[in-house]
Amino acid sequence: MPEPTSIPEHEQEREHERDGRAVWDTDALPEGDEKVRAVREMFDTIAPRYDMVNRIMTLRLDVRWRRRAVRDLRLPSGSRVLDLASGTGDLCVDLTRAGHRPISIDLSFGMLAADRSGAPLVQADILRLPVPDGAVDGVTCGFALRNLVELPAFFDELGRVVRSGGRIALLDVGVPRNRVVRWGNGIYFGKVVPRIGGWLSDPAAYRYLPKSVAYLPEPPEMLGLLRSAGFVDVEHRPLSGGITQLLTGTRG
Numbered sequence: 001m002p003e004p005t006s007i008p009e010h011e012q013e014r015e016h017e018r019d020g021r022a023v024w025d026t027d028a029l030p031e032g033d034e035k036v037r038a039v040r041e042m043f044d045t046i047a048p049r050y051d052m053v054n055r056i057m058t059l060r061l062d063v064r065w066r067r068r069a070v071r072d073l074r075l076p077s078g079s080r081v082l083d084l085a086s087g088t089g090d091l092c093v094d095l096t097r098a099g100h101r102p103i104s105i106d107l108s109f110g111m112l113a114a115d116r117s118g119a120p121l122v123q124a125d126i127l128r129l130p131v132p133d134g135a136v137d138g139v140t141c142g143f144a145l146r147n148l149v150e151l152p153a154f155f156d157e158l159g160r161v162v163r164s165g166g167r168i169a170l171l172d173v174g175v176p177r178n179r180v181v182r183w184g185n186g187i188y189f190g191k192v193v194p195r196i197g198g199w200l201s202d203p204a205a206y207r208y209l210p211k212s213v214a215y216l217p218e219p220p221e222m223l224g225l226l227r228s229a230g231f232v233d234v235e236h237r238p239l240s241g242g243i244t245q246l247l248t249g250t251r252g
């Protein structure tokens, strides 16, 4: 049997570069399969410093947002919860602390390799979950909706795997309603975050972040999509003045 071969280093470099630039280093965001590949390779690249940059960029508010998401799941202790696009496993840590049994699922091997939550790790595309119908009590997902190619397909997949009466809590960045807060947030995400991210990690990845917000539909549209996917009691809550948003719902 032939030995498994690894890609030579110079070839690996070519895999995520085009014309000497990272595939996510572009003004026009990639679409379709190219977006999936760009997102995976981008997170592989920033994984080693992801947690540190996150804490600095959000002044540790991200810790509070994740705890709020776990609380708003309102599931009994011992529940089986999938944390989708789990990254380095921060939500899995909070889920375990709350007495749940999380499973960490992400596309990026680099992010999973940095996961210290102790939860079982699965490398998969969350648009096609390797999970039977109605098999889980709940789902959390932190700051990944805007990276997905097809949000309606993702919500349908949640409707498929969550049991009747199960709960979901989905976090992502938001657009504040207040004009002054929105202006300040725009400056912060558009100018300051790319600088901090550039100094501490990968400049192109942290230039992508403010652009990726454009992919999220307005809250009423997302709530409508969740209802169409079979969820009831769907709610949208702006957190910290709306710079982050939390979507929750119960599987009907």
Ligand SMILES: C[S@@+](CC[C@H](N)C(=O)[O-])C[C@H]1O[C@@H](n2cnc3c(N)ncnc32)[C@H](O)[C@@H]1O
Binding pocket: 036, 039, 040, 043, 084, 085, 086, 087, 088, 089, 090, 091, 105, 106, 107, 108, 111, 124, 125, 126, 127, 141, 142, 143, 144, 147, 148
């Ligand atoms: C901004 S990070 C968030 C990580 C973590 N949930 C958190 O709260 O810090 C986004 C994560 O989504 C993952 N991701 C993006 N698209 C994905 C997909 N289609 N399937 C699985 N994971 C995906 C990335 O690999 C990355 O780890």
